[in-house]
Amino acid sequence: MFGTSIRRIGLFFLVIVFFEIFFGRILEIFGFRPDLFLIVIVFWAFVINRHTAPQIAIVLGLIRDFFATGFFGAETLSYFLCAVFISVVSLKLNRQNYWMRGFTCFIFSLLHFWLYALIIFIMDEAKPISRDFWWVSIYHSFYTAVIATWIMRFFERWLYPRQSHISFNT
Amino acid sequence: MRPKVFILFAILAVMPLVLSSVATPFPETMRSFSTQTFKPVFQTSDFFSDHITGIFTKGRDLFFAYKQNQELRQRIASLETEVNQLREERKQIAGIEKLLPFLRKNPRTITLAHIIFRGMSFWEHNMVIDKGKKQNIQKNVAIVTHQGLVGRVIMASSSASQVMLLTDYSSKVSVIDQESRDIGLLCGDGRKLLRMTYVDLASTIKVGDTVVTSGMGGIYPKGIPVGKIETVGTDKDGLHLFALVRPFVNFSKVEEVLCLARASGESDYSSWS
Numbered sequence: 001m002f003g004t005s006i007r008r009i010g011l012f013f014l015v016i017v018f019f020e021i022f023f024g025r026i027l028e029i030f031g032f033r034p035d036l037f038l039i040v041i042v043f044w045a046f047v048i049n050r051h052t053a054p055q056i057a058i059v060l061g062l063i064r065d066f067f068a069t070g071f072f073g074a075e076t077l078s079y080f081l082c083a084v085f086i087s088v089v090s091l092k093l094n095r096q097n098y099w100m101r102g103f104t105c106f107i108f109s110l111l112h113f114w115l116y117a118l119i120i121f122i123m124d125e126a127k128p129i130s131r132d133f134w135w136v137s138i139y140h141s142f143y144t145a146v147i148a149t150w151i152m153r154f155f156e157r158w159l160y161p162r163q164s165h166i167s168f169n170t
Numbered sequence: 171m172r173p174k175v176f177i178l179f180a181i182l183a184v185m186p187l188v189l190s191s192v193a194t195p196f197p198e199t200m201r202s203f204s205t206q207t208f209k210p211v212f213q214t215s216d217f218f219s220d221h222i223t224g225i226f227t228k229g230r231d232l233f234f235a236y237k238q239n240q241e242l243r244q245r246i247a248s249l250e251t252e253v254n255q256l257r258e259e260r261k262q263i264a265g266i267e268k269l270l271p272f273l274r275k276n277p278r279t280i281t282l283a284h285i286i287f288r289g290m291s292f293w294e295h296n297m298v299i300d301k302g303k304k305q306n307i308q309k310n311v312a313i314v315t316h317q318g319l320v321g322r323v324i325m326a327s328s329s330a331s332q333v334m335l336l337t338d339y340s341s342k343v344s345v346i347d348q349e350s351r352d353i354g355l356l357c358g359d360g361r362k363l364l365r366m367t368y369v370d371l372a373s374t375i376k377v378g379d380t381v382v383t384s385g386m387g388g389i390y391p392k393g394i395p396v397g398k399i400e401t402v403g404t405d406k407d408g409l410h411l412f413a414l415v416r417p418f419v420n421f422s423k424v425e426e427v428l429c430l431a432r433a434s435g436e437s438d439y440s441s442w443s
Contacts, residue, residue, distance in 0.1 A: 021208075022215035026222045054176075058183050065186060065197070066204045072197030073187030080183035084176075123191060 057083030
């Protein structure tokens with residue numbers, strides 16, 4: 001189904017979730033940390049299966065919501081909407097180009113940030129959006145994009161040790 | 171993705187949000203459960219994360235240490251300058267406070283001036299102050315401090331004036347012994363001590379007496395303290411006594427002075443007090 005073994009995919013998710021939840025702080029620079037879950041969603045939509053990206057987004061969003069302290073469900077909805085957009089646009093992009101993947105991560109990280117803020121703003125009016133929000137979202141997204149361009153190669157080699165297996169599904 | 175499946179997942183994605191807004195305790199219970207369950211993992215991961223990020227943080231700190239060091243040095247230099255300026259201002263204020271009794275006694279004619287230059291010639295003992303004709307400082311205006319007489323203005327320009335000190339060779343001031351009331355002429359001779367001459371042989375001046383201005387001559391107001399008598403003797407001609415007077419003012423340390431300018435239309439000082 002995914003062009004690779006289910007066991008490998010399961011291990012991949014386990015490691016990613018474990019790393020993001022428990023060791024994500026290691027990648028923190030100047031208070032910014034990359035959104036590994038978003039990178040995984042983009043990677044999933046680009047490389048593995050774009051149709052199942054929203055489902056993956058829901059699962060990852062729920063996991064994040066369980067361990068976050070923000071408004072419960074906001075991450076899930078935001079990730080889901082992003083994944084839907086990604087799955088739609090991924091067809092029209094050069095999915096093999098790592099820079100394009102990085103750029104997509106940047107755009108969708110921004111979108112995720114703003115969607116999340118919008119949801120919070122609608123659901124919880126007591127939390128106003130700070131003046132630095134726009135800059136913070138750009139820095140954060142840029143860092144995510146930088147990490148994405150590098151880490152996606154690693155994901156690919158891990159899940160598809162033999163490059164010929166990548167089908168770039170339509 | 172088929173529309174029905176998409177709608178199903180969309181509902182699934184919105185569900186937690188709706189659930190948390192309708193049933194508030196639910197997410198809190200779930201989160202506290204997950205936190206409690208994964209507490210040991212959190213602790214362990216935190217320990218490792220701290221160590222790993224600590225390495226990065228130390229490296230980053232080291233990288234920025236030079237720049238920070240430079241910035242801190244600049245800041246220290248700037249603060250030191252500020253501290254020095256404040257110290258200087260404090261000293262000036264302390265000096266001015268000491269001058270207040272003079273200001274209260276003769277408020278209409280007094281102008282505060284700062285010394286901007288000290289004469290370096292052996293023969294001419296003078297200094298320049300930062301006030302001139304614009305501030306109503308004219309020639310022969312008496313210059314004093316809270317300690318006593320300093321000298322008089324010998325040349326006034328628009329915004330600065332030259333002051334002749336008591337120790338100058340050309341300086342001559344009519345003085346009176348505060349205790350014996352004997353009058354004499356105080357002359358400068360380029361040294362620290364001033365020479366009081368033309369004192370009557372029958373006078374009772376003695377060492378330790380205070381000498382003040384007599385008010386004669388019309389330049390210096392009467393009663394300005396000048397100094398203390400240190401030595402008394404007979405002049406070479408044998409007709410008069412002389413006294414060596416140590417001035418109250420240390421001329422090398424004076425920073426602010428008072429210019430006792432005459433009020434317009436006033437020809438002479440009536441009284442110091």
